Amino acid sequence: MKKKNLFISLMIILFFVASGIPTHGDAVYKGSRRRTTNGIISVQVTPKRLKLLAWESEDFTTIIKVKGSTSTAVLWKIEGGSGNENGTIVVNDPNSVTYKAPKTVVEKRKVTLVATSVANTSKKGKAVIELTPSIIPDITPGSEVDNTITISNFSFKPANLGVTPGTVITITNEDTVNHSVTSESKKDDFKKGSVNGISFDTGTFILTPQSITISNDAPVGTVIPYFCTVHRGNMVTPTGYITIILQ
Secondary structure (H helix, E strand, C coil): CHHHHHHHHHHHHHHHHHHCCCCCCCCCCCCCCCCCCCEEEEEEEECCEEEEECCCEEEEEEEEEEECCCCCCEEEEEECCCHHHHCEEEEEECCEEEEECCCCCCCCEEEEEEEEECCCCCCEEEEEEEEECCCCCCCEEHHHCCCEEEEECCEEECCEEEECCCCEEEEEECCCCCECCEECCCCCCCCCCCECCECCECCCECCCCEEEECCCCCCCCCEEEEECCCCHHHCCCCCEEEEECCC
């Protein structure tokens, strides 16, 4: 009888083991396996915080953490103002934009650049942009000065030359030291750069006038700051401007 009971007990244990049902000596942990669905984990925008003057621009990109195979595309928008008062954005690709500050900034204020995941709209990244007033000199039409920029007494004259697309600009140097007229992407950045794809650099020179040509497809309204690569911030007017105007 004992042998029969022992045999029955062994058969019961083997049944539970084979079926995966835990015996009284096994611990049961409900939900012990984490179920992680594929998708967007987080969205970040870089740079995360930035200061810009009126008319300045900056590229922003996203850093996206994702699990599995999921679209990393985002939708961009600006919060903090109305219309073009808060600046504009140009989408370079699904994860990169160029932000351009508004033409006029009356007082210091902040706007927020937001990137929202297309795959999961609850995942967003943000960048805070502090806009600072910038006084750009009044435009002197190129027709009034023969489309010429003159460097004299360490100053650029006129301070802001207005020219139409396709214009050839003559640069003269009346000082006795080398100067250059070199575009920069931001005022007082003092390194070679471009604005809306427009760039130029005369190289250093003294006596022989130099020239630069504005491309025929230069966007009207574009303001390109420029500087001297020799003296940088030591010029009387460290920054000059060229503004693209209508015919």
